[in-house]
Amino acid sequence: MSDEQLVGIVLVSHSAAVAASVAELAKGLAGGGPAVPVAAAGGAEGGGLGTSSELIAAAAASVDRGAGVAVLTDLGSAVLTVKALLAEGDELPEPTRLVDAPFVEGAVAAVVTASTGADLAAVEAAATEAYAYRKV
Numbered sequence: 339m340s341d342e343q344l345v346g347i348v349l350v351s352h353s354a355a356v357a358a359s360v361a362e363l364a365k366g367l368a369g370g371g372p373a374v375p376v377a378a379a380g381g382a383e384g385g386g387l388g389t390s391s392e393l394i395a396a397a398a399a400s401v402d403r404g405a406g407v408a409v410l411t412d413l414g415s416a417v418l419t420v421k422a423l424l425a426e427g428d429e430l431p432e433p434t435r436l437v438d439a440p441f442v443e444g445a446v447a448a449v450v451t452a453s454t455g456a457d458l459a460a461v462e463a464a465a466t467e468a469y470a471y472r473k474v
């Protein structure tokens with residue numbers, strides 16, 4: 339299966355390092371399947387902590403293969419920034435979904451599921467189900 343058919347994943351964090359590390363972890367745990375297009379959109383444009391609508395839009399465009407884009411975020415203003423981009427309607431590829439999921443576990447579930455060729459709804463469902471992962 340080519341990456342032309344895969345859902346793209348964007349990971350939005352207030353920290354560029356956190357976003358990049360979670361992307362690396364998720365891709366590494368996806369195993370030997372097709373390489374899912376994953377982009378980190380972390381930090382502010384100047385490199386500090388924060389979120390940037392420009393970085394998020396660029397990341398979404400970079401992973402868009404026509405099968406949809408799932409966006410996972412870490413905290414408050416990251417969510418608000420993605421919601422604002424979605425409301426504008428022309429900044430993000432169609433379809434793009436903000437996924438309500440835990441950042442690390444959801445990212446891993448999303449990338450692993452996308453690597454199977456699953457559609458956007460299935461990728462979103464897998465990431466959301468990560469809320470139920472028990473650790474004790």
